[in-house]
Amino acid sequence: AQKVTQAQTEISVVEKEDVTLDCVYETRDTTYYLFWYKQPPSGELVFLIRRNSFDEQNEISGRYSWNFQKSTSSFNFTITASQVVDSAVYFCALSEAGDSWGKLQFGAGTQVVVTP
Amino acid sequence: GAVVSQHPSRVICKSGTSVKIECRSLDFQATTMFWYRQFPKQSLMLMATSNEGSKATYEQGVEKDKFLINHASLTLSTLTVTSAHPEDSSFYICSAAVPGAKNIQYFGAGTRLSVL
Numbered sequence: 726a727q728k729v730t731q732a733q734t735e736i737s738v739v740e741k742e743d744v745t746l747d748c749v750y751e752t753r754d755t756t757y758y759l760f761w762y763k764q765p766p767s768g769e770l771v772f773l774i775r776r777n778s779f780d781e782q783n784e785i786s787g788r789y790s791w792n793f794q795k796s797t798s799s800f801n802f803t804i805t806a807s808q809v810v811d812s813a814v815y816f817c818a819l820s821e822a823g824d825s826w827g828k829l830q831f832g833a834g835t836q837v838v839v840t841p
Numbered sequence: 842g843a844v845v846s847q848h849p850s851r852v853i854c855k856s857g858t859s860v861k862i863e864c865r866s867l868d869f870q871a872t873t874m875f876w877y878r879q880f881p882k883q884s885l886m887l888m889a890t891s892n893e894g895s896k897a898t899y900e901q902g903v904e905k906d907k908f909l910i911n912h913a914s915l916t917l918s919t920l921t922v923t924s925a926h927p928e929d930s931s932f933y934i935c936s937a938a939v940p941g942a943k944n945i946q947y948f949g950a951g952t953r954l955s956v957l
Contacts, residue, residue, distance in 0.1 A: 760945075770885075828875075
């Protein structure tokens with residue numbers, strides 16, 4: 726069963742607009758980690774953030790922000806004032822303590838297209 | 842972040858030949874590396890977990906005799922696609938787990954394999 730759901734296949738925005746990527750996860754573990762990775766057209770995955778299950782504080786890093794809500798099993802990602810360089814596929818991933826530690830389960834990814 | 846180098850970036854080969862892909866952690870020692878496969882416009886599928894000095898752990902449905910993994914040192918893991926066929930054509934990506942922060946994986950740039 727799919728443990729990480731990214732329902733948005735593709736989002737198109739115009740530069741400077743904000744874009745929010747949804748991520749819903751499913752796990753029975755109380756200890757787990759959530760991640761966001763960016764995959765630009767070059768193919769390399771770029772690590773953006775890791776959040777553990779005990780830290781529900783939202784985080785902001787420059788134009789990026791993350792909203793973690795355990796009550797709804799969601800870990801959403803917002804890009805503020807988007808730029809063309811933000812065009813990429815963004816993956817949400819889950820690592821569970823009950824699984825072999827370190828194993829990442831990826832969502833299907835959301836393609837973000839930012840046009841000038 | 843940590844640097845993971847993957848070579849070659851692209852390889853084209855004839856059906857029936859074997860192809861070796863290298864994954865190196867450049868500025869840290871990685872006891873655990875991971876190999877993923879990604880089809881066009883799809884998510885990453887974990888193929889196997891490579892452990893230094895021991896046998897790799899393969900995911901269900903992945904043929905271990907087809908995809909040979911060797912993790913002979915703390916900085917190098919190799920994936921050999923044996924007797925490659927057109928259906929093996931795909932994007933292969935490796936990652937390395939950072940010691941002390943096992944859940945954070947840094948990814949190589951990927952290898953695009955085309956089997957004619």
